[in-house]
Amino acid sequence: MFEKKGLFLMIVTLVVALLFTGCNNAEEPAAAPSEAPVEVSVEGSEDIILATTTSTRDSGLLDVLVPLFEEETGYMVKTIAVGTGAALEMGENGEADVLMTHAPASEQVLVDGGVAIDYTLLMHNDFVFLGPVDDPAGLSDIAVASEGLAAIEETESLFMSRGDNSGTNKKELSLWSEAGVTPEGAWYQETGSGMGDTLNIAAEKGAYTMTDRATYLNLMDNLTALSILLEKDPALNNIYHVMAINPEQFDKVNYEGAQAWIAFLVREDVQDLIGEYGVDRFGQPLFFPDAN
Amino acid sequence: MELLFNGIKEGIRLILQGDPEILEVTLLTIRISGLATLLSVLVGIPLGAVLAVKSFFGKRFLISLFNTGMGMPPTVAGLWVSVFLWRYGPFGSLGIMYTPAAMLIAQFIIACPLVVAFSVASIQNIKPQIHEQIKALGATRLQYFLLLVREAKLSLMAAVIAGFGAVISEVGASMMVGGNIKGYSRVLTTATVMEVSKGNFEVAIALGTLLLMLTYLVTLLLTWVQQKEASR
Structure with a gap:
């Protein structure tokens, strides 16, 4: 009886140990069986x-x-x-x-x-500014990106930023600082999402946003609420x-x-x-x- | 609404036509999530049984951890696995970051606590008299365990269904540790997210429909087994 108990305890300890390596790190036990069926390349x-x-x-x-x-x-x-x-x-x-x-x-x-x-x-390629067709900030009459952003801030028109530290986001932030504007307030919103999602959100909310042209052309059919209002500035x-x-x-x-x-x-x-x-x-x- | 309808139609068309890329993605989805569920069951049910019947110091605390693990957000699991598997992480030398193996590990971590927690609950739910009876009959430890599993099989089946449901639907972890690489680590959920970001809503809805049908089929199978047992 004592022997059995000892053996059982050992098994329990093993199972618990296995689980802890299994459930927390899980490298060897879980990785091994997958290697055969799913062709993991060994040579890096x-x-x-x-x-x-x-x-x-x-x-x-x-x-x-x-x-x-x-x-x-x-x-x-x-x-x-x-x-x-x-x-x-x-x-x-x-x-x-x-x-x-x-x-x-x-x-x-x-x-x-x-x-x-x-x-x-x-x-x-280049970035373009999109906005609602009625264009409350009058972006279509402006040719310089930083001036366009200043107009958006002045009219407090809704602007959707990626807010995700992406290349587009970095570019947008550098344009704001060029315009001498700190974008903050209820009119400036960060989606924290990719370009496609941000465009969809901007279209739903009728907001301004900045995008690369390639993504816009790809999604244009879903974005009838938005149009290109400012483009071709060398800064873009x-x-x-x-x-x-x-x-x-x-x-x-x-x-x-x-x-x-x-x-x-x-x-x-x-x-x-x-x-x-x-x-x-x-x-x-x-x-x-x-x-x- | 029209989009939804077209998407579902497209989904059915994709299945009927057997588009090779979609087929590959679907098969990988089944393979990874099925294997992850299987592993979690193999580890989770014995562990749950031990936790349920043995009394030891820290038992309630341990069970509370597994119960919390049921709410483990896949992205958090994915992030942890990433940190461990990155080239310069502690297990970097394995070289399995951005592989289906890494996805399997992450999904195992998501499903395992679910299976453990459900197993504990279902085995503890067995009437105390039955425990006494089994012991009185002089069963060995293994026989004891097998009889408990047999006694609790209906609820344990629910554990399996819950585990599978969690991993087949998760996207955060697979995206992070698998990388959604075309023809290699792309599964139905990560493909859906990507198609949305590409603006291909119709394809995304089609993939979602496919995923739902797949989940339904597997769950139907498991439920059928469960209910067949129940009606005995």
Whole structure:
């Protein structure tokens, strides 16, 4: 009887121990069975983690470029589409191999710190200001972005900001500071969401907002309540760069893969592909290649 | 309303046509969530049984933790798993961040407390006389455990259904640790979120419809097993 009790206690302890490694960390016990059926690649060097902004994925551009690259090189690209802020943070922690983002000022910090290398100009498009058709702030008569924002503040017209530290959000905030306005008050609302969601919210509420043109063109059919009121100010350029994470700072990054991805993107035929993307659907390109 | 109708129609069309991409996403969804549920059951029911019948110091506290775990937000589970699995995290050398394996782990963490907590409740619900009877018959520990499970099987089935329901519907954790990578770690919920953000509401509703039908089918199966037992 005592022996049995001892054995039982041992089993209980084991089960509890298993659960605690199981339920809290859960690495080995839970990971092992999945490996057979779901093909987890063991060699990290075959994968490239690409941290990027949502606009490159939501526009569909990556759905064209990634399969082409994978077929040519045999790499597998793991596209993690997050805001530019999160993508840069991933780079800074060595959790991504290559970044594709659109916030040059924030990117420069990584380049200066030696975290990002092979910093390469890739493409651009532009930001536009959307607003309700009745345009209470009179944005359609203004050509300069910062003046437009000042008019929105003056009339206290509802403005929807991403508020998510994304590239678009960073750009918007820099324009406010250029306008000498601190955006706060009931008229200035932060959605904390991606571009698509923010556009939908702005359309529902009849608010002003700033978006990249590619996302707007993609969603235009759902956004009949909004129209482009201010555009083509040079300050509204939206510039995309691609960069690798420095293997000397992070030994686990796949630098070769990152180099291959960058070399692919700047190749002339791929740049042409970028320039043509969207023409068939929207009658105009979504991105303008800049690498050559 | 028209959008909803078209979306549902589109969903049915997608199923009937067997679009290969949708099929792949659906199969992965079933595979990950099914496996996560299975693992949680294998761990959760024995643990729940032990927690239910043994008395020891800190028992109530431990049970309260599992009860709290039932409300574990998937994003929080996802964040924790991320921190552990990142390349430079404690388990980074495994290299399983942004893989289906990572999603499985996160879903296991979401489902496990549910199964444990439900198991504790259903086994404690068994009449004390039955415990006495089983013991009086001289059952071994394993036989005791199996008889308890048999006695509580209807409510334990509810534990399985709850666990499966939690993981098949979660999106936060799968998005965070799986990355929603096309053809690799994309499941029905993460695909739905992405289609909404792309503005493809119709496709999103179609995927949602598909997910609901899938959940219904699995739950129907489990309920059928449960009710068949009940009517014996």
